[in-house]
Amino acid sequence: MYSGEGSEDIPAYPVQVYPVEGPRYGQYAPPSSNSEVQQWFAAVDKDRSGKINAKELQAALINAQGNHFSDTCCQLMIGMFDKEKTGMVDVNEFEQLYIYINQWLGVFRTYDRDQSGAIEEQELGQALQQMGFRFSPSFVKQLINRSDLENHHKMSVDQFIVVCVQIQRFTEAFRVRDQQMQGSITIGFEEFLGVALEASV
């Protein structure tokens, strides 16, 4: 079953998950000046420490359902750019994060065609395809189900960001082990654990 042979059933994974340039992202371009980022940063940095942690970010972000972004989402976002592993980002790291947040919002809005603030299974599949992933329908369904605690078969924007960050992390971990681009890897127990744990919150 996991013979390592190439198969049409094994989807390719993209070389770059989030193209920074491209028509889809054009409308959510980085801010035209640093001052916009700095204003955002100053507004979010409530304790004026010069750093933003996950709680401060969470207080600033509300989804279309009227809920603050989840703990997991905010921790994952901070963790992406928090190079010193302090649980906080400075203004330069925040600028990179700000660009990412806007890109995610852009993809999300593009596929949230009825502007409901939530995307459904088919829309999620299209969004992931746009990012370069060819996932099976059953996998897309699994993604919706694990996010969808209320059984609405929908995903909010922060749930979407969580899925994007986690897929990106695991894809990178997979890619460095699949130098031949075969679509499968052979991995030992401890290394498997290490990869899986490193990419979890």
Place this chain on the structure above:
Amino acid sequence: MYSGEGSEDIPAYPVQVYPVEGPRYGQYAPPSSNSEVQQWFAAVDKDRSGKINAKELQAALINAQGNHFSDTCCQLMIGMFDKEKTGMVDVNEFEQLYIYINQWLGVFRTYDRDQSGAIEEQELGQALQQMGFRFSPSFVKQLINRSDLENHHKMSVDQFIVVCVQIQRFTEAFRVRDQQMQGSITIGFEEFLGVALEASV
């Protein structure tokens, strides 16, 4: 590098992560009567819904550093027994969780020899060995480092529980794919992602 051949460098993983019986666990036996669990449940179920969610559990659990158990820890614990995926456990599921919490506390206290309320790298290695894992020193160091945001080289009890639950989940996912017990698996991209995502919070 990932040839799939058996090697002395690949540690075996245990068939059962948490032996329910055994001398180490004797002193943290399940409560002698259901009423003890029911009292705990009633105290934790603040909204008297008949169910406990991660927030209620978090309000009831404080580590030796005086902090409530982390969001991640409480979500993982609820998720272990929350069979209907509602984000809550009922009193029967809670009874199983209660037994687990006490087992983890038992292992933690056994290896926290100076009773500091935190375990260090060497102690963590011994605790995991007691659970049947033979991890390399560098892997144990990695486990401490990912939990240790304050650079104290120590792990609190809730961080320890997070590590235990995550290792257990990933071990189970690995084991079902390694029927021959070779210590390595060959896995395709989508399945790798599915396993990794399923086991994350």
